[in-house]
Amino acid sequence: MKVDLLGAGWALPADGGTGKRARAFAFASRRPAEGATRIRLDPPYPRLARMNPVSRVALAALVGAMKTAGLASWRRKRDIGIVAATRTGCLNTDMDYFKEILAQGGASASPHLFAYTLPSAFMGDASIYLGLVGPAFVIQEEDPFSLTGLTLAVDLLFMGDARFMGVGAWDDGLGGPFGSGKDSGPHALFMVIGKADENRTGHGPIQMTRGDAVLFRGKPVMSLVDIFRAYAPPFHGDWRGRSGNP
Amino acid sequence: MEKPTASHPAIWVTHAAAVTALGDTLDATWNRLMEGRTAIRRIRRFSTAPYASHMGACIEDLKPEGSASMIHGLMDRVLEGFPPLPRDTLLITATTKGPVDVLERVCRGQASDGKAGLIPHFVKTLSQRLGLGSPGFNVSAACASATVARAQACGRIASGRVKQVAVICAEMVSEFVFSGFSALQILSDRPCAPFDRNRKGLSLGEGAAAFVLTAPGREESPGALPLAKIHGWGVASDAEHITSPAPDGSGLIRAIARALEVAGVGPGAISAINAHGTGTVYNDRMELVAFNSLFKKRKIPVHSVKGAVGHTLGAAGGIESAVSIKALQKRRLPPTVGLRVPDPLGKGRLFFEPVPLSPGYILSTNSGFSGMNAALIIGGGNLP
Numbered sequence: 001m002k003v004d005l006l007g008a009g010w011a012l013p014a015d016g017g018t019g020k021r022a023r024a025f026a027f028a029s030r031r032p033a034e035g036a037t038r039i040r041l042d043p044p045y046p047r048l049a050r051m052n053p054v055s056r057v058a059l060a061a062l063v064g065a066m067k068t069a070g071l072a073s074w075r076r077k078r079d080i081g082i083v084a085a086t087r088t089g090c091l092n093t094d095m096d097y098f099k100e101i102l103a104q105g106g107a108s109a110s111p112h113l114f115a116y117t118l119p120s121a122f123m124g125d126a127s128i129y130l131g132l133v134g135p136a137f138v139i140q141e142e143d144p145f146s147l148t149g150l151t152l153a154v155d156l157l158f159m160g161d162a163r164f165m166g167v168g169a170w171d172d173g174l175g176g177p178f179g180s181g182k183d184s185g186p187h188a189l190f191m192v193i194g195k196a197d198e199n200r201t202g203h204g205p206i207q208m209t210r211g212d213a214v215l216f217r218g219k220p221v222m223s224l225v226d227i228f229r230a231y232a233p234p235f236h237g238d239w240r241g242r243s244g245n246p
Numbered sequence: 247m248e249k250p251t252a253s254h255p256a257i258w259v260t261h262a263a264a265v266t267a268l269g270d271t272l273d274a275t276w277n278r279l280m281e282g283r284t285a286i287r288r289i290r291r292f293s294t295a296p297y298a299s300h301m302g303a304c305i306e307d308l309k310p311e312g313s314a315s316m317i318h319g320l321m322d323r324v325l326e327g328f329p330p331l332p333r334d335t336l337l338i339t340a341t342t343k344g345p346v347d348v349l350e351r352v353c354r355g356q357a358s359d360g361k362a363g364l365i366p367h368f369v370k371t372l373s374q375r376l377g378l379g380s381p382g383f384n385v386s387a388a389c390a391s392a393t394v395a396r397a398q399a400c401g402r403i404a405s406g407r408v409k410q411v412a413v414i415c416a417e418m419v420s421e422f423v424f425s426g427f428s429a430l431q432i433l434s435d436r437p438c439a440p441f442d443r444n445r446k447g448l449s450l451g452e453g454a455a456a457f458v459l460t461a462p463g464r465e466e467s468p469g470a471l472p473l474a475k476i477h478g479w480g481v482a483s484d485a486e487h488i489t490s491p492a493p494d495g496s497g498l499i500r501a502i503a504r505a506l507e508v509a510g511v512g513p514g515a516i517s518a519i520n521a522h523g524t525g526t527v528y529n530d531r532m533e534l535v536a537f538n539s540l541f542k543k544r545k546i547p548v549h550s551v552k553g554a555v556g557h558t559l560g561a562a563g564g565i566e567s568a569v570s571i572k573a574l575q576k577r578r579l580p581p582t583v584g585l586r587v588p589d590p591l592g593k594g595r596l597f598f599e600p601v602p603l604s605p606g607y608i609l610s611t612n613s614g615f616s617g618m619n620a621a622l623i624i625g626g627g628n629l630p
Binding site: 047077081085087088089091094095097098099101102105106107109110111114115117118119120121123124125127128130131132133134135136137138139140141142148151152155156158159160161210212 | 381
C-alpha cells in the first residue's frame with residue numbers, strides 16, 4: 001500500500017513549522033504551556049482562546065499540515081479523517097479540573113474545562129474549523145510517535161473511509177508523578193496523507209509492506225519523527241524524552 | 247433478508263462478555279434487562295451532595311484493592327472465562343478515563359506515583375496479563391469509543407494485518423466524571439428515561455465488555471465460539487459542535503450509511519436498532535431524526551439499555567453490542583427500561599416489553615462529544 005505525504009506541521013513550546021519551513025509559527029517561551037497561548041490561526045477560530053493548551057498545540061500542528069497540503073480552505077464539509085496518538089492525553093487539564101473540584105467543592109466544576117479533559121476534544125475543534133466529517137479518533141499508547149496511527153490511517157484510506165487522513169501525535173509533556181523529569185510542555189506533529197496518485201505532486205511516497213515495515217522515499221522509518229526528519233531538515237526540535245522514545 | 251454484497255467477508259465474534267451494575271455476567275445482565283429492572287440507584291461511592299443528581303449505576307461490591315485502580319477489579323470480572331489467545335493477537339481497549347481513580351488520588355495527595363493512572367500503562371498491564379506479544383493501544387472517541395475500537399479492530403483484520411483482536415471496553419463511575427456531567431447540566435435527577443417524551447438527562451453507569459474478533463476461517467478454532475458476525479462498520483464526524491450532536495443527525499447518518507456500504511446491504515436488511523439512547527433531550531432527538539431519515543416509514547424496533555445499566559461512556563458500545571449478540575441468539579429484543587411516554591418522533595419504534603426479533607441484522611450505534619459517531623451491523627452466528 002502506498003500513500004503520498006501531502007503536508008506536515010508541528011508545534012513545540014519554542015519552535016514550530018509547516019511544510020519544509022521551520023519557525024513558521026514559533027512561539028518561543030521558557031514556560032512550556034505559555035507558548036500555546038500565542039498560537040493564532042488564519043482565518044481566526046473564535047473558540048481557540050477557550051481551548052486548553054495541548055488542544056491548541058495539536059490543532060495548530062494539524063492546521064499547518066492541512067495548509068501545506070493545500071486542504072485548509074473549504075466551503076463544503078469534506079471526507080477527511082484524523083487519527084492522533086498520545087500518551088498522557090490532557091493530563092494537565094485533568095489535574096487542573098479536579099484540583100478545582102477539591103479546592104472549591106463540586107458545585108464549582110467548570111463544564112468548559114471538563115469538556116477538554118477528553119483527549120478527543122481537539123478533534124471536535126479541528127473538524128469544525130476545517131470542515132472534516134471523516135472518521136476521527138485518538139489512540140493512546142506508550143509511544144505515540146510510533147507508526148500505529150499511520151497504519152490505521154492508511155487502512156482507512158484504502159478501505160474507502162476517507163479521501164485524505166490527518167495523522168499525528170501530540171502530548172501534554174507532563175512530568176512530575178506522571179512522567180520523568182520536568183514538564184516538557186505541550187507538543188504536536190501532524191501530517192496529511194492521501195492514496196498515491198501519479199497526477200499529484202506530493203512530498204514523497206510512504207509505502208507500507210505486508211509485514212508492517214514502513215518506507216518513506218524508499219528508506220525504512222521507525223517512527224513519525226523519522227518521517228518528519230527526512231522530509232523537513234529544519235525539523236530540528238529535540239523530541240527525545242518527550243513522549244515515548246522517538 | 248437481503249443478500250450481502252460486501253467487498254470483504256464479515257468478521258467473527260468468537261467471545262463476548264459483559265459486566266454491568268445489573269450483573270457480573272452477560273447472562274445476568276440479559277435476564278434482568280428482559281425483566282425490565284434497573285441498576286440505577288443512589289450513589290454511595292462518593293458524596294453527591296454538591297451535584298445536580300445523586301443517581302448512578304455502580305457495581306456495589308467493586309472496591310479498590312490497595313493502591314491499584316478499581317479498573318483492575320473490573321477486569322478480573324469481565325475476563326472470567328476469557329479464552330487463551332495466540333501471542334500475535336492485537337489488544338485494543340476502549341475507555342475515556344480508564345484508571346481515573348488513581349488520578350483522583352494523586353490530586354488528593356494520597357498517591358505519588360501517577361503512572362498507574364495513565365491509560366497506556368493500563369493497556370500494557372492488560373496485554374501482559376493476557377500474554378500478548380505487543381502492548382496494544384486504547385481508542386478514545388468519547389462515548390463512541392467502544393464502537394470505534396471495534397470498527398478499527400475489524401479494519402485491522404479485514405486489511406490482513408492481524409488475524410485476531412481482543413477488544414476490552416471499560417469505564418467506572420468516578421467523582422471526576424460525575425462532577426463534569428453535573429456541571430454540563432445533563433444528569434437526570436431520577437433514573438434516566440431514554441426516548442421518553444419527559445426525559446431529563448442521563449444517568450452514569452459503570453461496566454466492562456470483552457470480545458474476541460477473528461478473521462474468517464478461524465471461528466471454529468479450539469476455544470472459539472462462532473457467536474456472531476460484524477458485517478459492517480462506519481465512523482463519521484459531525485463538524486458541528488463540541489458537546490452537542492448535529493440536530494439533523496448528519497454525522498450519525500453518515501456513519502450508518504458507511505456501515506451499510508461495508509456490509510453490502512441496504513437499510514431493509516436491518517431488523518432492529520440498539521441505539522445510543524442516553525436520555526438527554528438533544529441526543530435522543532438527534533438519533534430519532536437520523537433513524538426516521540434512514541428507515542423512513544419502516545417501523546424497526548429501537549431500544550436503549552441505558553435506563554437499566556446507566557451510560558457507561560467509553561464502554562457503552564461494548565456492553566450494548568454484547569446485549570445485541572444475546573438478542574440475536576434469543577431472537578428477542580429487550581425493552582427500553584425507564585420509558586413511559588414515548589417521544590412522538592419515535593412513534594411505532596419504541597416499546598415497553600421485550601419484542602420478537604425478525605430475521606436480519608441489528609444496527610448498534612453510539613455518538614459522543616466532539617461530534618463523533620459510530621455504527622456496527624451485527625448478524626447472528628453459527629450456534630444452534
